[in-house]
Amino acid sequence: MRLKEFAKTGRKISVIGMGTYYDPLWIATAFLGWRRGAAPKVEAIRAGLDAGITLVDTAEIYGSEPLVAEAIQGRKRDEVFLATKVWPSHLHRDALVRSFNKSLKRLRTSYIDLYQVHWPNPRVPIRETMDAMEELIAEGKLTHVGVSNFNLDQLKEAQAALPKSELSSLQPDYSLVNRSLEAEVLPYCDREKIAVLAYYPLGHGKLSSDSRLESVSSNRGKSKAQVALQWLAGKDNVFPIPRASRAEHVRENAGASDWELSGQERLELDAKFR
Numbered sequence: 001m002r003l004k005e006f007a008k009t010g011r012k013i014s015v016i017g018m019g020t021y022y023d024p025l026w027i028a029t030a031f032l033g034w035r036r037g038a039a040p041k042v043e044a045i046r047a048g049l050d051a052g053i054t055l056v057d058t059a060e061i062y063g064s065e066p067l068v069a070e071a072i073q074g075r076k077r078d079e080v081f082l083a084t085k086v087w088p089s090h091l092h093r094d095a096l097v098r099s100f101n102k103s104l105k106r107l108r109t110s111y112i113d114l115y116q117v118h119w120p121n122p123r124v125p126i127r128e129t130m131d132a133m134e135e136l137i138a139e140g141k142l143t144h145v146g147v148s149n150f151n152l153d154q155l156k157e158a159q160a161a162l163p164k165s166e167l168s169s170l171q172p173d174y175s176l177v178n179r180s181l182e183a184e185v186l187p188y189c190d191r192e193k194i195a196v197l198a199y200y201p202l203g204h205g206k207l208s209s210d211s212r213l214e215s216v217s218s219n220r221g222k223s224k225a226q227v228a229l230q231w232l233a234g235k236d237n238v239f240p241i242p243r244a245s246r247a248e249h250v251r252e253n254a255g256a257s258d259w260e261l262s263g264q265e266r267l268e269l270d271a272k273f274r
């Protein structure tokens with residue numbers, strides 16, 4: 001598994017991550033305490049860790065933090081980069097700290113590597129949210145701060161609201177089939193070295209059977225999903241986080257890491273998906 005530097009942190013993490021949002025039914029039943037279908041999900045996360053994936057993304061709203069906790073038991077904590085998120089209704093200081101501590105408990109850990117604001121909330125001053133993040137950093141419970149689904153202006157406001165630390169990452173919808181990020185936000189993140197955790201990297205799985213990937217896939221002997229993920233992971237600052245709910249998919253996705261698309265292949269894909 002290839003590693004690359006996460007933002008300006010000096011910390012190297014796997015170029016492919018794992019996402020753990022499953023579906024609304026899972027979320028509803030997980031909050032009721034049901035665990036139907038949990039075992040294969042835990043097995044899938046473990047398969048990814050065994051394949052060298054270190055980046056695991058979850059959120060307080062996904063109902064998957066306990067599964068991540070189960071999957072990482074018995075591993076050295078610093079071999080895993082745990083990213084979770086706070087829901088937009090919890091962005092006032094006290095609510096954020098409460099949410100954070102609950103996530104710590106569900107993840108059965110003493111610190112979180114990356115805490116992300118899941119969606120912006122214009123009713124809460126970003127400075128209040130980021131002050132709370134910096135408190136958690138000062139207490140040694142949090143290492144890096146990120147945001148998700150922020151536009152360029154919101155991203156700049158978030159950066160300005162972190163005087164003592166850095167904004168390390170943005171988590172947007174980004175894949176061959178959604179390239180809206182490339183107009184402004186991606187160049188800005190590249191310049192500022194804000195890591196991009198690309199969600200929906202397989203376009204909800206559709207890219208794994210997209211005929212536009214056929215020629216590169218067959219010429220390179222890689223699956224279409226691996227080509228679509230390498231297209232993201234081969235960029236300096238981008239870390240795709242495909243959903244990890246089936247071990248065989250996770251192992252295949254880990255295989256998007258140790259090879260590179262040529263410049264010619266990138267041009268071909270850019271043209272086909274423009």
Ligand SMILES: NC(=O)c1ccc[n+]([C@@H]2O[C@H](COP(=O)([O-])OP(=O)(O)OC[C@H]3O[C@@H](n4cnc5c(N)ncnc54)[C@H](OP(=O)(O)O)[C@@H]3O)[C@@H](O)[C@H]2O)c1
Nearest residue numbers: 019020021199200201202203204205208225242243245249
């Ligand atoms: N920040 C946000 O607001 C936000 C929003 C949405 C999602 N996310 C994050 O992004 C992650 C990914 O999003 P997503 O799951 O909707 O989209 P995705 O990763 O683009 O697609 C997931 C779909 O692709 C399938 N798949 C995965 N690997 C495959 C492979 N090698 N071959 C064929 N099919 C494959 C999965 O099937 P199986 O499940 O059966 O493996 C699933 O149906 C989420 O888990 C979550 O962590 C974040």
